[in-house]
Amino acid sequence: MNEISVFNPAAPSVEQAQPAPHSVEAEQQLLGAILTNNDIYDRVASIIQPHHFYEPVHQRIYETAAARIAKNNLASPVTLKAFLEDDEGLQELGGPAYLVRLAGAAISSFAARDYAQMIYDMAIRRELIDVGKDIADRAASMNVDSEPSEQIVEAEQKLYKLAEQGQSEQGFQSFLRAVTDAVNVANAAYQRDGGLAGVPTQLIDLDSKLGGLHKSDLLILAGRPSMGKTSLATNIAYNIAKSYKKGTRPDGSEGAIDGGVVGFFSLEMSAEQLAGRILAEASEISSHKIRQGDMTEEEFRRFVEAAKSLEACPLYIDDTAAIPISQLAARARRLKRTHGLDVLIVDYLQLIRGSSENRVQEIGEISMGLKAIAKELEIPVIALSQLSRQVENRDDKRPQLSDLRESGSIEQDADVVMFVYREEYYVGREEPSSDNLDKMAEWQDRMSAVHGMAEVIIGKQRHGPIGTVKLSFEAQFTRFGNLVRAFQQGADDY
DSSP, X not given: OTTGGGOOOOOOOSTTOSOOSOOHHHHHHHHHHHHHOTHHHHHHTTTOOGGGOSSHHHHHHHHHHHHHHHTTOOOSHHHHHHHHTTOHHHHHTTTTHHHHHHHHTOOOGGGHHHHHHHHHHHHHXXXXXXXXXXXXXXXXXXXXXXXXXXXXXXXXXXXXXHHHTTTSOOOOOOHHHHHHHHHHHHHHHXXXXXXXXXXXXXXXXXXXXXXXXXXXXXXEEEEOTTSOHHHHHHHHHHHHHHTOEEEEOTXXXXXXXXSOOEEEEESXXXXXXXXXXXXXXXXXXXXXXXXXXXXXXHXXXXXXXXXXXXXXXXXXXXXXXXXXXXXXXXXXXXXXXXXXXXXXXXXXXXXXXOSOSSHHHHHHHHHHHHHHHHHHHTOOEEEEXXXXXXXXXXXXXXXXXXXXXXXXXXXXXXXXXXXXXXXXXXXXXXXXXXXXXXXXXXXXXXXXXXXXXXXXXXXXXXXXOOEEEEEEEEGGGTEEEEHHHHHHHHHHHO
C-alpha cells in the first residue's frame, strides 16, 4: 500500500499553492479492488464515472475495466495489459507492473463504496471550484453582451446541474420499500378529511374524480381560447394557496398539512393581470369594473380588504415571457428551496422554449421536462395547453385527446389530461335575428339551460376514471365553483 502511495504528480506552481481536492491513494485502492474482484464494480458504478477520477491514468484504467466488465469479460492486470501497455501515462508509472501493484494493495470489498463516495465527493468539490472561478472570471469581464442578471441565471443553472448529479441513478429499490411508500400514501388519504391523498383544489366534484392533485403527476389542462382554462388554473391556485397551513406531517416532516405553496408561471399574462383576476374572484367585483376603476365606495373598500387578506397568501408568480424549460426548472427548484413548493402551474405549455428547432421535438422536450420537474420536486405540475382548430369544425365542440396540439408527446407524458368546455360560449355565438321569434325563443331556452355552467372533461387519468365534471362559472368574476353547492344555496334561498 505504501509503495503505491508515492505516486508523484508534477509539483504545483506558486499560483497553484493549494491543490485541487483529490486522493490518489483512494483511487488506487478502489481500482485495485475492482481488478481483484470485478463484482465490486457493480456496487460503485452508480456512484462514480471515469471523469470523477483525478488522475487521467486512473480514468483510463477505470474506463477500460468498466468496458470489459460490461461485456461479461474479466478485468484483471493481465487482461488490461493488452489495452493499456502503450499508454504513455501508464508507462511513466512503470507500465503494466503498476496494474499488478494496484491489485496487490487492494482494499477489502466492504469498504469499496466508501472509497467510491470519497472520490465522487472530491470530484464535486473540484467542479464547484471550477464553477466559482468561471463565475468570478465572467463577472470581472466587462462584456456588453453579458448582463449580470443573465450571469446569475447561468450560474444557478450550473450549480443546479451539479446538484442533480448522482440523483437520477437511484437504481432498483426493494418491493418492501415500494409497498411501504404505497401504504403511506393510502394512510394519508385515510387520515385526510374527504379521503383525498392529493392536494385538494376545493372543487368538490373534481377532487372526487381525481382524488386531489397527486405528487409527481403532470396534469394537462387544455381548451380552446375563451373557454376559461387560465381562469380555472387561477381559481385552483388561489384555492390551494388560501387554504395553506403549515405543520408536522404524518411522516414527521415539516410542511403543508392543508393547501400548499403555489408557483405560477404566467407566460401569457402579466403578474398584475393575474393578480387582478384573483382579486376579482376574492372580492366578488367584476374584473371589468376593476380595470375601468368603475367601483362604488363600498366595492372599493371590499377590494382593498380582499387585497389585504391575500398579502400572506403563499402564491408566487413568475411572468417571464418565452422562458426556456431549463430556466423554468431552475426557478422551480429555487422556489422550493427558499419558500417551499407544493403545486406548480404553467400557463401555457406552448409558450415555453426548448432547445430543438423541430417544433414536434421541442414540444416533446418540454412535456418531458415538466414531467421530470414533477418527479424530481415531488409535486403536481399543472400545464395549460392550447387545442387545435379542428374542434371548431365539428358539430359537437367537446374536445378530445386528438385535439391536443402536437398531441403525441403531451398525451404520452401526462398522467392526467383535462379539457375545459363551456357550451354557453358556442350557443351565445348562434344568436338568431330578432325578427325570427320562434328561433329566438328556442335559442333563449338553450341559453338558459347552459348559462353559468362549465364542464371539465377528464380524457385521460393514469390512476383513475375518466369522465365529465360539471362546474359553475361566473364570467364577471372569472370564477369556477361547485355546481352542487350553487344549487343548494339557491334552494336554501327559497
